[in-house]
Amino acid sequence: MQFVSTRKKAPVVMFEEALIRGLAPDGGLYNPVTIPKLSPEVWRRAEDFVDLARRVLEPWLQEEVPAELLDNLLREALNFPVPLVRVGDVQVLELFHGPTLSFKDIGARVMARLISHFASRTPITILVATSGDTGSAVADGFAGLPGVRVAVLYPKGQVSALQETQLTVKRPGVRVFAVNGSFDKCQVMVKTLLASPGELRLSAANSINVGRLLPQMLYYFWAFVQGDLKSANVCVPCGNLGNLTAGVLAWQSGLPITVFLAAHNANDGFPKYLSGSPTPFGPSVRTLSNAMDVGHPSNFERLHVLLDAATMRRKIKGYSISDDALLRAMRRVYEQFGYVADPHTAVALEAIHRESSPGVVLATAHPAKFSRTVRRALGINAPEAVALDALANLETSVTSLDPIPDTLRAALADWL
Numbered sequence: 001m002q003f004v005s006t007r008k009k010a011p012v013v014m015f016e017e018a019l020i021r022g023l024a025p026d027g028g029l030y031n032p033v034t035i036p037k038l039s040p041e042v043w044r045r046a047e048d049f050v051d052l053a054r055r056v057l058e059p060w061l062q063e064e065v066p067a068e069l070l071d072n073l074l075r076e077a078l079n080f081p082v083p084l085v086r087v088g089d090v091q092v093l094e095l096f097h098g099p100t101l102s103f104k105d106i107g108a109r110v111m112a113r114l115i116s117h118f119a120s121r122t123p124i125t126i127l128v129a130t131s132g133d134t135g136s137a138v139a140d141g142f143a144g145l146p147g148v149r150v151a152v153l154y155p156k157g158q159v160s161a162l163q164e165t166q167l168t169v170k171r172p173g174v175r176v177f178a179v180n181g182s183f184d185k186c187q188v189m190v191k192t193l194l195a196s197p198g199e200l201r202l203s204a205a206n207s208i209n210v211g212r213l214l215p216q217m218l219y220y221f222w223a224f225v226q227g228d229l230k231s232a233n234v235c236v237p238c239g240n241l242g243n244l245t246a247g248v249l250a251w252q253s254g255l256p257i258t259v260f261l262a263a264h265n266a267n268d269g270f271p272k273y274l275s276g277s278p279t280p281f282g283p284s285v286r287t288l289s290n291a292m293d294v295g296h297p298s299n300f301e302r303l304h305v306l307l308d309a310a311t312m313r314r315k316i317k318g319y320s321i322s323d324d325a326l327l328r329a330m331r332r333v334y335e336q337f338g339y340v341a342d343p344h345t346a347v348a349l350e351a352i353h354r355e356s357s358p359g360v361v362l363a364t365a366h367p368a369k370f371s372r373t374v375r376r377a378l379g380i381n382a383p384e385a386v387a388l389d390a391l392a393n394l395e396t397s398v399t400s401l402d403p404i405p406d407t408l409r410a411a412l413a414d415w416l
């Protein structure tokens with residue numbers, strides 16, 4: 001399967017190279033040159049999530065990943081349930097039952113095993129800068145896999161206590177650095193090293209990597225299989241637009257999604273773009289759904305190449321939901337249906353409520369991860385999550401680092 005940069009100024013590459021590079025050398029994002037069409041007979045007959053994953057990903061990966069290896073890798077990566085539950089007249093697809101309790105586990109765990117497969121000859125170090133959920137999903141996804149190690153950077157004091165514990169849990173092959181600076185500083189350090197790696201063999205595992213994007217198509221298909229849906233609207237809580245882009249790829253490969261509802265918080269650049277504003281993106285603002293606090297969604301560039309502007313505006317409807325409205329939505333679904341939603345899922349529940357039509361909502365995080373907001377909205381404790389209870393007893397390990405790329409370079413060179 002070939003991939004081409006959104007900026008068209010870099011060579012066309014196979015999946016392996018797009019996966020290891022992350023970003024194309026011209027600064028663009030990799031998109032597939034062609035999108036394989038999947039007939040409904042293929043995916044509707046899936047027996048379980050892993051079987052479905054194999055059916056959907058085979059045409060993408062069969063030239064480069066042997067069938068048996070793909071099968072084993074998917075079985076290992078997708079080892080938790082992804083149920084579709086009814087909440088009133090919407091169906092909620094719970095993507096948060098993985099080890100770090102957000103949907104990012106799905107993409108990260110599949111990507112980690114693909115990279116480990118290709119890295120088996122020359123070990124590779126994955127760099128990831130995180131402001132929250134991505135770091136723990138990536139660290140956990142790669143932990144203990146042969147041929148890869150992971151360096152996670154996060155801004156010291158700027159993630160929640162729970163996120164910090166999730167990030168710093170000791171994991172084999174993972175080092176965590178608390179940077180004395182902002183998330184932007186962490187990103188600059190990662191980008192500087194990627195641009196001039198020297199002796200190090202480095203790669204990045206951010207949300208623009210095709211290795212995360214392709215597996216994110218799977219759960220859109222899985223919602224249709226579980227609900228036996230002929231067609232449906234799908235409502236997606238959006239930040240960097242990776243999840244939505246994967247949904248568009250699923251639609252383009254034949255999944256009968258009617259309309260996408262792109263549910264944003266106060267970071268409303270994309271909804272503004274859809275309603276006609278030519279330059280809608282700006283600095284991010286902080287909200288209660290912090291994993292969606294993105295001012296310049298990196299996957300917009302990719303989406304823009306996959307869909308022309310007219311199709312995008314016909315196929316995707318944008319919503320911007322305030323913190324007050326998301327708190328009200330949390331109360332509404334709890335009082336009416338006894339369902340406890342996390343603040344990110346609540347943004348989508350409110351968007352589909354305004355649309356007043358049934359459909360599928362992607363639930364992106366476990367409410368236990370946002371227990372303070374759950375208590376504030378509902379006056380109750382969030383349902384427990386075994387994965388979080390276990391954290392209390394685990395050892396943690398973290399190294400402080402000044403926000404200078406060469407200190408990171410030195411730390412990585414020492415790490416053998």
Ligand SMILES: *Cc1c(COP(=O)(O)O)cnc(C)c1O
Nearest residue numbers: 238239240241242243291364365
């Ligand atoms: C990352 C994240 C999002 C946003 O997903 P994108 O793919 O960046 O649009 C939404 N909800 C949660 C809980 C997240 O962690």
